[in-house]
Amino acid sequence: MSTKPRSAATYKDIQRVTGLSLATISKFYNGQNVLAENRRAIETAAAELDYRPNVFASSLRRGSTRSIGVLLPSLQVNFHLSIVVGIEKYLRGQGIGVLVTSNEFDGTPSNVDAVDLLRSRRVDGIISVPAMSDSSALASAVAAGVPVVTVDWRLPGLDADSVSLDNVQAGRVSGQHLIDHGHRTLGAIVGEPTMWSLEGRLQGFLAATTGSGLEIQSDHIQRAPLSVNDGYAAMMRLLSADVRPTAVFTANSELTVGAVIAINDSGLRLGHDISLVGFDALELAQVTRPKLTVFVQPVETIAAEAARIMSGRLDDPTGAGERLVRELPGRLQIGGSVLARHE
Incomplete structure (x- = not known):
C-alpha cells in the first residue's frame, strides 16, 4: 500500500490555523514588523505544519537568488575542496548559499559547460578556480554583469577580481631556504608553463638562485602534470x-607526494642523501621521517578573502572602481628534510 506524500505547507495553511491575513503572514516572512502575538501565532503554526519558506522563490522576486556558484577545475584535488569549505563557511554567515560544479567528472571532461550551468541556476556571482578552457565563458558572464x-589562477584578459597566494614569494622563500643550508646543485618539479600559479613559484625559485649566483641545469627543472x-x-x-641535485623544491602538493614516494623507492634517505622542500601536503609532512619541510599557503584566508570580495560586489552591484587583486603571503613550515651542507 502506497502513501501519497504530503504536500508542502503554504501561507494559506498558516492562515487557516492562525486566522491571520495573508498580508500579515507575508510581512512576517519578509522581515517586516508584526504584532508580537501575531508573530508567536505564525511561528507556532509554522512548527506544527512543518512550514519552510521558499527562500529561492522569495529571492527571485527580489531579483537575487542569494546564491554563489563555485567553479572548480576538478573535484578530486584537496586544495580545491578546501577552497569550497572556506568560501561556504564565510558566505553562510552572510545568508548566501553555494552551488559547486566542475567541468570535469570522474577525471574526464563534462559535456555540459559549468559556467553556463551556474548561470542557468541564476547565481548572483561566480567564484572560480579557473582553467584556460573557462576563459571565454567567464568573460561572457562578466559582460552580462555577473x-x-x-x-x-589569473586568466589573461579577464576583467575580474582575483585572490591568490603570493606565488613568487613561495618559490623564492623555498629556494632561499635550500641555498641557506649550503645547497648549490638544486632541482625543482613544477607544472606546465600554462599553469599560472606554478609558473610564479618557479620564477621565485629562480630569482633566489640567480640572486645567489647559482645556475640551474636545464634538466634539473622538471615540468609535469599535477x-x-x-x-x-x-x-x-x-x-x-x-x-x-642535492636538494629539490616541489611546487604543488600532489607533486610533493609523488616525489617523497620516489625518494623512498630509490633507497635514498630523505634529509640525508637528498633534501626536499615540499608544498602544502601538511598531513604528509607529519608522517615522513624526518618531518618534511613544506611551504604552506593560507587556504582558508584565500577562500575567505575571495568570499568577502564577492559579498562586497553583491552588496554594491553598481559600484565602480578597479578590480581587486590580492596576493597573500604564505609561510615555510620547517621540518627536518633539508640537510645543512658545509662546504
Whole structure:
C-alpha cells in the first residue's frame, strides 16, 4: 500500500490555523514588523505544519537568488575542496548559499559547460578556480554583469577580481631556504608553463638562485602534470640525472607526494642523501621521517578573502572602481628534510 506524500505547507495553511491575513503572514516572512502575538501565532503554526519558506522563490522576486556558484577545475584535488569549505563557511554567515560544479567528472571532461550551468541556476556571482578552457565563458558572464572572482589562477584578459597566494614569494622563500643550508646543485618539479600559479613559484625559485649566483641545469627543472604519478616520475628523472641535485623544491602538493614516494623507492634517505622542500601536503609532512619541510599557503584566508570580495560586489552591484587583486603571503613550515651542507 502506497502513501501519497504530503504536500508542502503554504501561507494559506498558516492562515487557516492562525486566522491571520495573508498580508500579515507575508510581512512576517519578509522581515517586516508584526504584532508580537501575531508573530508567536505564525511561528507556532509554522512548527506544527512543518512550514519552510521558499527562500529561492522569495529571492527571485527580489531579483537575487542569494546564491554563489563555485567553479572548480576538478573535484578530486584537496586544495580545491578546501577552497569550497572556506568560501561556504564565510558566505553562510552572510545568508548566501553555494552551488559547486566542475567541468570535469570522474577525471574526464563534462559535456555540459559549468559556467553556463551556474548561470542557468541564476547565481548572483561566480567564484572560480579557473582553467584556460573557462576563459571565454567567464568573460561572457562578466559582460552580462555577473560578478566573478578568480582564485589561484589569473586568466589573461579577464576583467575580474582575483585572490591568490603570493606565488613568487613561495618559490623564492623555498629556494632561499635550500641555498641557506649550503645547497648549490638544486632541482625543482613544477607544472606546465600554462599553469599560472606554478609558473610564479618557479620564477621565485629562480630569482633566489640567480640572486645567489647559482645556475640551474636545464634538466634539473622538471615540468609535469599535477598528479602523484607525474611527481613520482619527475623525481625519478632528477635522481637518475648525470649530476644529481642535492636538494629539490616541489611546487604543488600532489607533486610533493609523488616525489617523497620516489625518494623512498630509490633507497635514498630523505634529509640525508637528498633534501626536499615540499608544498602544502601538511598531513604528509607529519608522517615522513624526518618531518618534511613544506611551504604552506593560507587556504582558508584565500577562500575567505575571495568570499568577502564577492559579498562586497553583491552588496554594491553598481559600484565602480578597479578590480581587486590580492596576493597573500604564505609561510615555510620547517621540518627536518633539508640537510645543512658545509662546504
